[in-house]
Amino acid sequence: MKKIIYGILISLFFVSSFQAQQQNSKNRTNKDNTIQAPPKLIVGIVVDQMRYDYLTRFYDKYGDGGFKRMMNEGFNCKNNHFNYVPTYTAPGHTSVYTGTTPKYHGIIGNNWYDKEIKSSVYCAGDDSVESVGTEHKAGQMSPHRMKTTTFADENRLFTQMRGKTIGIALKDRGAILPAGHTANAAYWFHGADEGRWISSTFYMAELPKWVQNFNNSNQVKSYFKEWNTLYDISTYTESAPDHNTFEGGFKGKETATFPYDLGALKDQNGGYEILKATPFGNNITTDFALAAIEGEALGQDEFTDVLTISYSSPDYVGHNFGVSSKEVQDTYLRLDKDLERLFKGLDAKVGKGNYTVFLTADHAAVEVPSYLKSLKIPAGYFDSRAFREKVYAFMKTTFKADELIENISNNQIFLNRSKLYEMGLKLEDVQQTIINEIITYEHIDKAYSGMSMTQTSFTTGIEELIQNGFNQKRSGDVIYVYDPAVLSYSLTGSSHGSSFNYDTHVPLLLFGNGIKHGQSLKKTHITDIAPTISAILGISFPNAATGQPLEFVLE
CATH class of the missing domain: 3.40.720.10 (Alkaline Phosphatase, subunit A)
Known part of the structure; x- marks a missing residue:
């Protein structure tokens, strides 16, 4: 008799458990359906x-x-x-x-130098439409x-x-x-x-x-x-x-x-x-x-x-x-x-x-x-015009040639690769020569070659952020970074563009x-x-x- 009663209790337990599982499953399904129903x-x-x-x-x-x-x-x-x-x-x-960075979507700035047409382009500009x-x-x-x-x-x-x-x-x-x-x-x-x-x-x-x-x-x-x-x-x-x-x-x-x-x-x-x-x-x-x-x-x-x-x-x-x-x-x-x-x-x-x-x-x-x-916090202003003049002069003195640089914009230097080839100069050597020069300039904190952005995989620090913003077809040959809180801007008002926390x-x-x-x-x-x-x-x-x-x- 005890065995029969025990068996009935066990059966009832399993039936109740099964019904509870079915109800929980139903509840989960309803809940999942609610979550999956897209907003209008x-x-x-x-x-x-x-x-x-x-x-x-x-x-x-x-x-x-x-x-x-x-x-x-x-x-x-x-x-x-x-x-x-x-x-x-x-x-x-x-x-x-x-959901991706300029490395892949290609919008590397508001404007940028187009290496194919040798001219600056606007991110959304399109002469083919009216x-x-x-x-x-x-x-x-x-x-x-x-x-x-x-x-x-x-x-x-x-x-x-x-x-x-x-x-x-x-x-x-x-x-x-x-x-x-x-x-x-x-x-x-x-x-x-x-x-x-x-x-x-x-x-x-x-x-x-x-x-x-x-x-x-x-x-x-x-x-x-x-x-x-x-x-x-x-x-x-x-x-x-x-x-x-x-x-x-x-x-x-x-x-x-x-x-x-x-x-x-x-x-x-x-x-x-x-x-x-x-x-x-x-x-x-x-x-x-x-x-x-x-x-x-x-x-x-x-x-x-x-x-x-x-x-x-x-x-x-x-x-x-x-x-x-x-x-x-x-x-x-x-x-x-x-x-x-x-x-x-x-x-x-x-x-x-x-x-x-x-x-x-x-x-x-x-x-x-x-x-x-004014509060004694390190900050300053970068003279972009003086920088360009100094770099152009350095290139002429070092390589005894004009027109080796096509453009300087968006903290990038674009080299005339045809001219380098004509003169028998190695791209990687010229990039590194420029880096060694500009890293000595005031308010330049770091500089990197385009070659390093394509040949090295960076996973931390500013190098990773630069690489995520580097598009191989559109970005320049040398990328340089200002010191913290340094702008190429007027003495009034704020701006942005850096990898520092105040911008990111x-x-x-x-x-x-x-x-x-x-x-x-x-x-x-x-x-x-x-x-x-x-x-x-x-x-x-x-x-x-x-x-x-x-x-x-x-x-």
Whole structure:
């Protein structure tokens, strides 16, 4: 009898265990299906020239609906860096969306010397297309120089071209490169005397009606108003005094101090161009992005759409006024309001939980070197003109010949290889001779040959970053690096481009569909963003992606 009872109990136990396993399996399947269900819209936000510490320095002044919403509802990667140099706008935007570095995607600068045509080229310039929305050549742009796909391209391919891609930025390169080769449209802002959003025939024959309506409204013109601080300037304790000697300012105003009457200053500062260098450029971008969500019906069907937004104005403001200026602080406090407005628009049009957003930057920036010097911190300025003259003279004296150097730009020296061959000179020997010379110059910290970048595999330090930014067909024969906090720039305002933390450390915030709440100090790279978004969508990674999905940010 006891054996029978024992057998029944054992049977019941196994039945219960089996049923529990089935239920757990069902729960896991439902959960997995929820995770795998793609968002209706991906919104990629790049803030041009945003340092990571702008999140923390201005944190107490931000509202709850912008940067803080992303941190409170999403994931904050606190130790996010660029893993290559140069840290410029075009390579930055491209690397975010392709998941790889200039070594593979080919966008090695905003402009670079083309060794085949022996001339400088612009990253997005394309004479084979025509402007749309203006008669100015500002519309002759396309992504044709970008060698690889973006995750937006892969989403278009995955959905058989039914998922839309729209790119938006004041800067053409900030709109074009993220959106990729297959975008439905990229729009950028042509200032001057027009103040219009434009595109090119690479995308369309004429502007859609909703864009025409936006351009024909007085919305942009309404921003010719006074730029004063959003809050009482005395509360801007996170930035330097308003009046100092480290800021540029605008033509027609004696001091770089608040307030700025943009209506009165516009004629001396490029007309509509002045709006780009104020927080109102971000307002205009947000206005247009919200119009695009409505006009293109983004996120309104079963096929995931992609909207890329670049906020270009912080870069203009930073270059003009510098990292610690009250103008930069005001720009970010106002950008926080723009983000809140954008997210509310997405909640209303797409639905909370139906979209995924990431926010990062294309590079950061250094404190104004003259300001650092005033605090006895090593910093300085590099005289590029004197450097060129000195190097050209050295080459002539050493090799008894002219025209051995074709170009010096982007901290690279390009040699005339035909001339070297004609003279019987070995490329590697000439490269090393130049390195031995320039390493003795003031403010040159390091120098490397193009040969070493192709023959040695670097895995650490600045050498790895240089190699990741070195494209064998497009980069130069000698690459040189400045000392920390040294710029080839004016004595006022900030810039960028180096491998140092002040240029490489940028935010990475993610929130929305598929993103868990949390934060991490684990080091991440800008090239990890595209694979992470691809993983959320369940699509192929961009075709040359070298980054890895950030599994710890995913639900």
